[in-house]
Amino acid sequence: MPPSVLKAEINSLSAESERSGHFGHLWGRSQTMKRVYEQISRVAGTAITVLITGESGTGKELVARTIHDLSRRRKQAFLAVNCGAISPNLIESEIFGHEGQLHGADRQHQGFFERAHGGTLFLDEVTEILPELQVKLLRVLETGMFMRVGSTQERPTDVRIIAATNRKPVEAVAAGRMRADLMYRLDVFPIPVPPLRDRLEDIPLLAQHFLNDICAEEGVQKKFTPGAAALLSRYHWPGNVRELRNVVQRAFVMAEGDTIDDTWLFVEPPASPAAPSHSPSQASITVPIGTSMADAERELILATLRHYNNHKERTAAVLRVSLKTLYNRLKEYSSDRPDADSYGDASNGEPLIR
Numbered sequence: 001m002p003p004s005v006l007k008a009e010i011n012s013l014s015a016e017s018e019r020s021g022h023f024g025h026l027w028g029r030s031q032t033m034k035r036v037y038e039q040i041s042r043v044a045g046t047a048i049t050v051l052i053t054g055e056s057g058t059g060k061e062l063v064a065r066t067i068h069d070l071s072r073r074r075k076q077a078f079l080a081v082n083c084g085a086i087s088p089n090l091i092e093s094e095i096f097g098h099e100g101q102l103h104g105a106d107r108q109h110q111g112f113f114e115r116a117h118g119g120t121l122f123l124d125e126v127t128e129i130l131p132e133l134q135v136k137l138l139r140v141l142e143t144g145m146f147m148r149v150g151s152t153q154e155r156p157t158d159v160r161i162i163a164a165t166n167r168k169p170v171e172a173v174a175a176g177r178m179r180a181d182l183m184y185r186l187d188v189f190p191i192p193v194p195p196l197r198d199r200l201e202d203i204p205l206l207a208q209h210f211l212n213d214i215c216a217e218e219g220v221q222k223k224f225t226p227g228a229a230a231l232l233s234r235y236h237w238p239g240n241v242r243e244l245r246n247v248v249q250r251a252f253v254m255a256e257g258d259t260i261d262d263t264w265l266f267v268e269p270p271a272s273p274a275a276p277s278h279s280p281s282q283a284s285i286t287v288p289i290g291t292s293m294a295d296a297e298r299e300l301i302l303a304t305l306r307h308y309n310n311h312k313e314r315t316a317a318v319l320r321v322s323l324k325t326l327y328n329r330l331k332e333y334s335s336d337r338p339d340a341d342s343y344g345d346a347s348n349g350e351p352l353i354r
Contacts, residue, residue: 006045010070014041021205024066026059028206030199036063039191044070049141051186052164054193055320057242060164061124063193068120073160076119081112084128085324092133096140098149113146113157125322126163126186127172131179138182161186166320175293196237196244203233206241210248211260222252225261232265239317283307301329 014037017023023037043050044067052060061080068078086094097111112121123129129137140146141161145154163186165172172178196203207224215221224232228251237243247265254264285303287296301319308314316326 006070006072010041010044013037013070021202022209024069025062026066027209028199028202030194030202032194032199033202036191036193039189040067040070043067043189043191045072047160049160049186049188050162050191051169051189052162052191052193053169054164054166055195055240056166056316056322056325057240058193058195059241060166060193061122063191064120064122064162064164067162068122068160071120071160073119077116078120078122079112079116080122080124082124082322082324084125084322084328088130091129092136093149095133096136096146096148099151108148111146111148113140113159114155116159118158119160121159121161123161123163125165125325127165127167127169127177128325128328131176134179134182138179138185141182141185166322196240200233203237203244204229206244207232207248210245211252214249214252218252220258222255222258222260225259228260228262228265231262238320239313243317298329298333301326302333305330 013023017029017034017037021027021029023033024040026033026036028034040063050064050067052063054060064080065078068074081095083091093109093111095112097109097114099108136146140157144156144158146157147154165178167177169178169183169187169190173180173183196206207229211222211224232244232247239246251260251264255261283303285299287299291299301315304319305312305315308318312326312330313323316323319326
């Protein structure tokens with residue numbers, strides 16, 4: 001697609017975002033989101049690797065999809081891969097493919113790099129890839145060549161890589177979760193996505209967008225009362241945009257009639273504007289100096305899980321990790337303590353917002 005056509009389309013989207021707050025797959029009129037739109041506009045038409053950072057639930061995949069839709073690769077595949085959701089035993093064959101017998105499968109298997117050929121490969125939670133596999137990923141990024149598992153023949157790949165993480169890249173390197181050379185290879189064009197608490201002015205727009213979508217799906221028209229809209233704007237949203245969407249959907253189901261008031265929101269505003277969103281009760285743990293990063297992380301996760309009465313969605317939101325990542329960690333901890341029964345599911349009965 002000629003660059004002039006892409007530029008004209010981006011200009012049109014920019015004008016639309018000023019009018020309606022809608023840009024590609026994203027919604028928002030805040031200055032922080034306008035900055036994201038500007039970065040997308042500049043990088044979409046290039047082949048440059050992008051690293052999207054931000055808390056879980058902020059919409060990092062929507063940023064990636066918008067970049068792809070505004071790129072020259074838009075007619076080819078967009079393949080989104082959650083690296084934290086794939087078994088460590090399978091992730092190499094899933095990414096690079098395999099041939100011959102592997103894990104009981106005696107056949108050829110195309111990996112993500114082959115399936116996304118000509119398009120965009122979105123590697124979400126990239127810091128969850130095992131270090132030994134990061135070396136192979138780095139080689140593909142540097143050479144454009146890869147090998148299927150079980151093969152000796154290199155194959156070329158033509159994909160645009162967009163990666164994402166809910167960790168700060170430098171901290172991930174310090175904690176041993178990411179190789180420094182891979183971080184520098186991915187972090188060519190960083191796009192930080194702001195948490196919802198940093199763009200509270202976008203909440204009415206986002207809530208109305210989600211409500212419009214579900215009304216269209218269900219064929220029923222409902223609207224927020226002014227009090228409900230105001231209440232949504234006073235909450236700190238540890239689960240970010242994903243949590244807001246879920247709350248709107250559940251409130252739609254529970255509200256009778258054609259209006260949604262604060263009856264089904266269960267919002268408790270923070271005690272003070274300066275209160276940290278992740279520790280409303282000031283609960284804390286103490287970690288001795290010399291504790292390994294893995295052990296410190298374990299103590300923090302388990303303490304937070306206990307604090308929130310074993311409610312995993314709330315725990316993941318407060319820790320700013322995906323629910324899948326939390327489940328993977330708890331599975332690891334349970335394997336260390338086969339007799340442990342404190343990590344079970346206890347998500348029933350939780351209010352929509354606390």
